[in-house]
Amino acid sequence: MNLDNFFKAKSIAIIGVSSSPAKVGHVLFRNLIDAGYKGKVLPVNPKLKSLLRYKVYKSIVDIKEKVELAVIAIPAELVLKAVTECYKKKIKDVLIVTAGFKEVGKGNLEDELKFYLESHDMRMIGVNCLGTLDLHKNVDLIFLPRSRLKRPEAGNISFITQSGAIGSAIFDLAASNGYKFSKFISYGNATVIDESDIIEYLIKDKSTEVICMYLEGVQNGSKFFESLKKAARIKPVIVVKGGVSEEGSKAAKSHTGSLAGSSDVYFGIFKQVGVIIAENLEQMLYYASTFSKIRKIKGNRVAIITNGGGYGIITTDAVSKSSNLKLAALSEKIKHELKMKINNDLVSLDNPIDVVGDANTERYQLALDACMKDDNVDAVVMIVLYQTPLITTDIVDVISEYNLNKKKPILVVSTGGIFTKILRESLEENNVMTFSFPEHAIDALSKLAEYNKIKQK
Amino acid sequence: MNLDNFFKAKSIAIIGVSSSPAKVGHVLFRNLIDAGYKGKVLPVNPKLKSLLRYKVYKSIVDIKEKVELAVIAIPAELVLKAVTECYKKKIKDVLIVTAGFKEVGKGNLEDELKFYLESHDMRMIGVNCLGTLDLHKNVDLIFLPRSRLKRPEAGNISFITQSGAIGSAIFDLAASNGYKFSKFISYGNATVIDESDIIEYLIKDKSTEVICMYLEGVQNGSKFFESLKKAARIKPVIVVKGGVSEEGSKAAKSHTGSLAGSSDVYFGIFKQVGVIIAENLEQMLYYASTFSKIRKIKGNRVAIITNGGGYGIITTDAVSKSSNLKLAALSEKIKHELKMKINNDLVSLDNPIDVVGDANTERYQLALDACMKDDNVDAVVMIVLYQTPLITTDIVDVISEYNLNKKKPILVVSTGGIFTKILRESLEENNVMTFSFPEHAIDALSKLAEYNKIKQK
Numbered sequence: 001m002n003l004d005n006f007f008k009a010k011s012i013a014i015i016g017v018s019s020s021p022a023k024v025g026h027v028l029f030r031n032l033i034d035a036g037y038k039g040k041v042l043p044v045n046p047k048l049k050s051l052l053r054y055k056v057y058k059s060i061v062d063i064k065e066k067v068e069l070a071v072i073a074i075p076a077e078l079v080l081k082a083v084t085e086c087y088k089k090k091i092k093d094v095l096i097v098t099a100g101f102k103e104v105g106k107g108n109l110e111d112e113l114k115f116y117l118e119s120h121d122m123r124m125i126g127v128n129c130l131g132t133l134d135l136h137k138n139v140d141l142i143f144l145p146r147s148r149l150k151r152p153e154a155g156n157i158s159f160i161t162q163s164g165a166i167g168s169a170i171f172d173l174a175a176s177n178g179y180k181f182s183k184f185i186s187y188g189n190a191t192v193i194d195e196s197d198i199i200e201y202l203i204k205d206k207s208t209e210v211i212c213m214y215l216e217g218v219q220n221g222s223k224f225f226e227s228l229k230k231a232a233r234i235k236p237v238i239v240v241k242g243g244v245s246e247e248g249s250k251a252a253k254s255h256t257g258s259l260a261g262s263s264d265v266y267f268g269i270f271k272q273v274g275v276i277i278a279e280n281l282e283q284m285l286y287y288a289s290t291f292s293k294i295r296k297i298k299g300n301r302v303a304i305i306t307n308g309g310g311y312g313i314i315t316t317d318a319v320s321k322s323s324n325l326k327l328a329a330l331s332e333k334i335k336h337e338l339k340m341k342i343n344n345d346l347v348s349l350d351n352p353i354d355v356v357g358d359a360n361t362e363r364y365q366l367a368l369d370a371c372m373k374d375d376n377v378d379a380v381v382m383i384v385l386y387q388t389p390l391i392t393t394d395i396v397d398v399i400s401e402y403n404l405n406k407k408k409p410i411l412v413v414s415t416g417g418i419f420t421k422i423l424r425e426s427l428e429e430n431n432v433m434t435f436s437f438p439e440h441a442i443d444a445l446s447k448l449a450e451y452n453k454i455k456q457k
Numbered sequence: 458m459n460l461d462n463f464f465k466a467k468s469i470a471i472i473g474v475s476s477s478p479a480k481v482g483h484v485l486f487r488n489l490i491d492a493g494y495k496g497k498v499l500p501v502n503p504k505l506k507s508l509l510r511y512k513v514y515k516s517i518v519d520i521k522e523k524v525e526l527a528v529i530a531i532p533a534e535l536v537l538k539a540v541t542e543c544y545k546k547k548i549k550d551v552l553i554v555t556a557g558f559k560e561v562g563k564g565n566l567e568d569e570l571k572f573y574l575e576s577h578d579m580r581m582i583g584v585n586c587l588g589t590l591d592l593h594k595n596v597d598l599i600f601l602p603r604s605r606l607k608r609p610e611a612g613n614i615s616f617i618t619q620s621g622a623i624g625s626a627i628f629d630l631a632a633s634n635g636y637k638f639s640k641f642i643s644y645g646n647a648t649v650i651d652e653s654d655i656i657e658y659l660i661k662d663k664s665t666e667v668i669c670m671y672l673e674g675v676q677n678g679s680k681f682f683e684s685l686k687k688a689a690r691i692k693p694v695i696v697v698k699g700g701v702s703e704e705g706s707k708a709a710k711s712h713t714g715s716l717a718g719s720s721d722v723y724f725g726i727f728k729q730v731g732v733i734i735a736e737n738l739e740q741m742l743y744y745a746s747t748f749s750k751i752r753k754i755k756g757n758r759v760a761i762i763t764n765g766g767g768y769g770i771i772t773t774d775a776v777s778k779s780s781n782l783k784l785a786a787l788s789e790k791i792k793h794e795l796k797m798k799i800n801n802d803l804v805s806l807d808n809p810i811d812v813v814g815d816a817n818t819e820r821y822q823l824a825l826d827a828c829m830k831d832d833n834v835d836a837v838v839m840i841v842l843y844q845t846p847l848i849t850t851d852i853v854d855v856i857s858e859y860n861l862n863k864k865k866p867i868l869v870v871s872t873g874g875i876f877t878k879i880l881r882e883s884l885e886e887n888n889v890m891t892f893s894f895p896e897h898a899i900d901a902l903s904k905l906a907e908y909n910k911i912k913q914k
Contacts, residue, residue, distance in 0.1 A: 022846045099814075104802055149844040150874040165765020165814065168844045169872035173893070176874035216770060242770040245777030247784050251770045251809055280771070280896045281872075308622020313673060313699040313708045314737070320702030327704050345561055352708055357556075357622065387606040387625045389479045415626035415738070417607040417633035436630070439737045 001193065003201040005093035006125055007134035007183060009068035010039040012141075013060055013091070015082050016074035017043035017051055024097060024143045025073040028131070029054075035140035035151070042067060060085045069093045071131070071141055076100035079127070080113050087120050096126035097143050101189055103128055114191050122192070129188030130164030135181055136207050142184065144168050155180020156209035157288045160198050162187065162216045163242065170214075170281055178428045179289045182207040194219065196227040203231050210291045211237045212284055215266075216252040229273040236291040236451060238276045240284045241266055274454050276447055283443070286435065290444040291451075293433045294409045299378035300449045301328035302442075303371040304352035306383035307359040307391070311413070311438060312352030315381060318442035324449040325442065327351050328377045330370070338370045357388050361395040368402055368410075379409040379448075381441055386420045396423060400430035409433075409448065411441045458650065460658040462550035463582060464591035464640060466525035467496040469598075470517055470548070472539050473531035474500035474508055481554060481600045482530040485588070486511075492597035492608070499524060517542045526550045528588070528598055533557035536584070537570050544577050553583035554600050558646060560585055571648050579649070586645030587621030592638055593664050599641065601625050612637020613666035614745045617655050619644065619673045620699065627671075627738055635885045636746050639664045651676065653684040660688050667748045668694045669741055672723075673709040686730040693748040693908060695733045697741045698723055731911050733904055740900070743892065747901040748908075750890045751866045756835035757906045758785035759899075760828040761809035763840035764816040764848070768870070768895060769809030772838060775899035781906040782899065784808050785834045787827075795827040814845050818852040825859055825867075836866040836905075838898055843877045853880060857887035866890075866905065868898045 012032065016025040029051065032041050041054065042063055048056040057063050060070060060082070070086045072079055076098050086094055094117070101110035110127065117124050125132060131141040135154040142149070149168050152175040161167035164186040171184060183205070185198050195218055202208045211231060218224045231237050243252035244263040270277050276291075278284035302319050304327075306312040319325050328351055335349050342363055348354040353371075355363045364384070371380045384395060403410050412427055412434045414420045424434045435441040469489065473482040486508065489498050498511065499520055505513040514520050517527060517539070527543045529536055533555050543551055551574070558567035567584065574581050582589060588598040592611040599606070606625050609632040618624035621643040628641060640662070642655050652675060659665045668688060675681045688694050700709035701720040727734050733748075735741035759776050761784075763769040776782050785808055792806050799820055805811040810828075812820045821841070828837045841852060860867050869884055869891045871877050881891045892898040 027846065099803060144844045145846050148846065148873075148876045150876075161767070163765060163767020163770070165763075165842050165844075166767035166771070169765065169768070169842050172844055172873040172877065176878075214767065216767070240771075242767055242774065245774045247777050248770045248774035251766075251773050251807075280894065282894050282896070306622075308620060308626065309708075310618070310620020310623035310671065310673070310699055311626070313620070313705050314623070314697075316708050317699065317702045317705035320704050346556065350708075385622050385626050387601045387622075387629055389484065389602050389605065416629040419605045419607075420626075420629065421633075437737065437739050439739070 001123060001197045001201060003123065003193070003198070005069045006095060006132050007139055008137050009093070009139065011042065011066060011068050012039060013042040013044055013063060013067045013070045015044040015060060015070055015072045017045045017048065017056060019048060019051060027145050028071055028073055028141060028143050031140045031142065031146055034146055035138040037138045037140065040065065060089050060091070063089065067091050069095065072096045072098060073143065074098060076106065076109060080116060083113065083116060083122070087122065092122050094122060094124045095132060095141055096124060097129055097131050098126070099128040101127050103189060110189065110191055117192050124192040125185065126188050127191050130167055130186035132186070133184040135183070142168065150175040152179055152181045155182060155292060156207065157181045157212060157292050158183040158202050158205070158208040159212045160185045160187065160195060161214040162195070163214055164188065166214050166281065170285065174285060178425055179285065180292070190219065196220065196223045199227040199231050203234055209235060210288050211235055212288045213237065213239045214242060214281070215239055216242045225269055225273070228269065228275060232274040236276055238278050238284055238287050238291070239270060240278045240281055276451060286440050286444055287447055290433050290448060293431050294448060296406070297379055297409050297448050297452050300325050301376060301378045302326070302381055302445065303328045303330065303374070303377040304381050304383065305355060305364065305367045305371065306352055307355050307357060307388060308383060308385050309354050311383045311385065312354050315383060315413070315438040315442065316352055318439045322442055322446040324446040331374050331376050334370050334374045338366060341366050358390050359388070360390045361392050361398060364395055365398045368398070372402055372408060377408065379411070379445055381411050381413065381438070381445065383413045383438065386414060386416055386423050393423065396426045396430065399427060399432055403430065403432045409445065411435065411445060413438045413441050458580060458654045458658065460580065460650070460655070462526045463552060463589050464596055465594055466550070466596065468499060468522065468524050469496060470499040470501055470520060470524045470527045472501040472517060472527055472529045474502045474505065474513060476505060476508060484602050485528055485530055485598060485600050488597045488599065488603055491603055492595040494595045494597065497522065517546050517548070520546065524548050526552065529553045529555060530600065531555060533563065533566060537573060540570065540573060540579070544579065549579050551579060551581045552588060552598055553581060554586055554588050555583070556585040558584050560646060567646065567648055574649050581649040582642065583645050584648050587624055587643035589643070590641040592640070599625065607632040609636055609638045612639060612749060613664060614638045614669060614749050615640040615659050615662070615665040616669045617642045617644065617652060618671040619652070620671055621645065623671050623738065627742065631742060635882055636742065637749070647676065653677065653680045656684040656688050660691055666692060667745050668692055669745045670694065670696045671699060671738070672696060673699045682726050682730070685726065685732060689731040693733055695735055695741055695744050695748070696727060697735045697738055733908060743897050743901055744904055747890050747905060750888050751905060753863070754836055754866050754905050754909050757782050758833060758835045759783070759838055759902065760785045760787065760831070760834040761838050761840065762812060762821065762824045762828065763809055764812050764814060764845060765840060765842050766811050768840045768842065769811050772840060772870070772895040772899065773809055775896050779899055779903040781903040788831050788833050791827050791831045795823060798823050815847050816845070817847040818849050818855055821852055822855045825855070829859055829865060834865065836868070836902055838868050838870065838895070838902065840870045840895065843871060843873055843880050850880065853883045853887065856884060856889055860887065860889045866902065868892065868902060870895045870898050
């Protein structure tokens with residue numbers, strides 16, 4: 001199914017704009033303008049003449065020019081009528097954010113709408129959803145204010161979510177952590193276009209390299225299975241499943257009106273088709289960001305470089321606990337060379353390599369260079385604690401330089417406050433994956449190793 | 458052992474000050490001044506006459522007035538001589554940050570020092586440590602610059618750490634997250650004063666209500682066991698153990714020169730004495746902060762209030778997975794009353810209570826009030842997603858008000874960016890415990906329930 005108009009439409013009508021800033025129709029209109037959308041925005045409301053200097057149309061049929069996408073934000077009882085008018089205006093693509101359908105027991109209202117849309121060959125995302133967003137095209141159709149929900153920068157991760165709230169909260173967090181996204185799709189009740197249609201679309205979408213998904217339940221299991229299987233073969237697909245417990249599943253039913261179904265079945269399918277399962281949203285976020293920056297790892301042998309002994313130890317513990325990774329045994333020749341170059345009794349050159357508290361950028365560079373050269377090492381986890389005074393900011397350049405050739409994954413762990421945050425952001429800007437905690441870095445690396453092992457089969 | 462002078466000394470000499478800003482001796486001197494320390498600071502260095510307008514003494518014995526604590530930051534070979542001079546000057550308390558003793562194979566040097574100190578009845582924290590800090594008294598003796606390592610505000614959590622790097626990184630992170638601390642003690646090689654002595658001191662310390670600890674290994678197991686047992690009876694003690702794997706334990710040996718020993722033995726002791734085990738530093742931090750704000754929970758029945766359906770579901774999943782908690786069944790009477798008051802078809806009043814996306818502060822207040830009244834509820838987890846436009850900032854006052862009487866724990870989950878961070882900080886200022894992710898909130902609540910169950914036995 002071609003969903004291009006939801007992300008690239010050149011003209012968008014918003015049915016149900018409002019002059020009241022807190023109303024959904026107003027926020028949608030405002031966001032699209034504030035996002036810097038380059039196309040034509042056409043507000044519709046029978047009671048208004050103009051809004052923010054835009055002419056407001058009484059009805060969608062009054063618009064003379066071509067409309068590629070209609071966004072509907074009016075009460076549930078009025079939605080069907082608006083849709084019939086869209087059809088008259090030859091609009092085939094509709095985004096309906098309105099709630100109050102089957103999720104509150106009004107299944108008839110939704111069935112009627114579904115029947116009309118399908119029999120008129122119209123594509124619809126919604127109902128009961130938060131909207132969609134394309135960060136490359138500035139098509140911002142999320143109905144939450146940009147002042148409260150910061151949008152991430154444009155990147156290569158797309159996020160499909162059955163829950164608008166989860167989508168928006170995670171998006172807001174992702175933005176403030178510097179994670180970069182391509183598309184966001186909250187599909188709500190999946191009345192016409194469902195999760196499988198969206199996955200199929202994202203498989204072909206060139207600006208999407210990683211697919212993330214929050215899912216409660218699906219209506220059509222075999223369709224879902226097929227699209228997931230196809231997707232996972234081509235791009236990393238990371239899924240968080242909500243409603244895994246009996247009580248959670250019950251809550252899911254009243255949420256989007258969909259049965260969460262047996263989680264065992266879902267997890268069975270996920271594993272079978274090679275989907276990456278995340279236990280929670282935090283994990284989903286750092287998995288997605290890691291896969292968006294790093295795709296390949298040759299083996300499972302990890303070298304650790306640290307300026308804090310304790311951090312080396314807990315990172316080593318995390319590697320030991322992981323079933324997918326092991327500690328690299330550095331080659332004696334390279335270790336010897338490094339010893340000559342560093343020439344400091346306090347430095348420990350067994351893995352974890354402890355460059356100790358007075359390490360400067362040069363000492364880090366020597367250790368990193370050795371690990372990159374050593375054939376016994378498949379990935380490097382660098383712990384850089386910026387609290388020590390001798391690390392200069394040029395360490396960002398050193399790490400970024402080695403990261404450029406993508407020869408081996410380099411993951412950086414830096415725990416701290418504001419000073420640390422600035423340096424982490426510089427690394428992220430240069431496409432280096434960074435973490436606050438070593439356990440998260442090792443967890444992400446472990447998923448990467450697992451993914452590569454499955455791909456090789 | 459009375460360790461008061463390490464935290465409350467009225468006059469502190471720093472042996473080994475330097476005019477070079479990157480040197481440890483300089484940073485120590487500078488930090489103590491910048492912290493706003495009210496006592497007398499006395500710098501010592503035979504080669505300097507003055508530093509930052511302070512008179513520098515050639516030797517500690519040249520100081521006429523009384524010195525309550527000496528901080529030593531000079532090369533390892535010179536430490537013993539400095540200590541003998543401290544003894545001459547009648548200083549009984551010494552903090553030695555210098556490294557280069559048994560952790561690099563120079564056990565003799567350390568043994569000699571230990572023998573001198575003990576036979577002269579002197580107390581010493583170190584060697585090979587980062588220093589100590591009292592946030593209530595502004596006694597800042599951590600040798601990392603305040604510009605790179607932000608210090609937390611004064612509070613009731615004290616943190617004992619065998620690793621300086623872990624201590625400093627976590628402290629820096631804690632400061633930027635608004636967590637509040639009382640004392641920080643990096644004890645390094647534990648040459649004279651060890652972890653057990655520090656625990657014993659903190660048991661009696663009135664400004665310490667929660668004890669946190671990062672530990673690799675101890676020398677005297679039975680002493681440690683006894684002090685831990687005593688402490689855990691009086692205050693929550695939260696421990697992270699480093700070197701739990703064989704490889705991690707090996708790395709620990711070269712770090713602080715102490716054997717990490719069998720982790721099974723440690724964990725056996727922790728469980729036996731009622732210590733709270735944290736799996737990692739992130740967990741330690743949010744456990745500590747939770748226990749610093751909330752101590753009591755009557756039972757294990759949790760009510761969830763959310764403005765995002767998906768968040769209700771994943772929080773319910775987390776409660777279901779926890780062996781210590783269960784979902785509260787709200788009483789019919791209170792549910793009925795709440796239904797009348799809220800009067801909105803979209804709102805779901807089964808637990809999780811979904812006040813939906815257009816919830817305003819009043820609707821939250823009604824739901825929270827009902828949960829606080831309901832005898833079937835022991836704790837309330839409130840999910841407040843600030844991305845929706847109708848929540849006004851006065852929700853901070855509402856939650857803080859109900860939190861005041863400590864009747865039931867209230868934990869708030871808010872995921873998001875800058876706007877969210879500001880409102881979370883306001884809640885934290887009012888002593889309300891907040892989280893970014895529901896799983897962390899449920900995990901902390903679960904530990905709280907477990908702790909209360911053990912205490913009741």
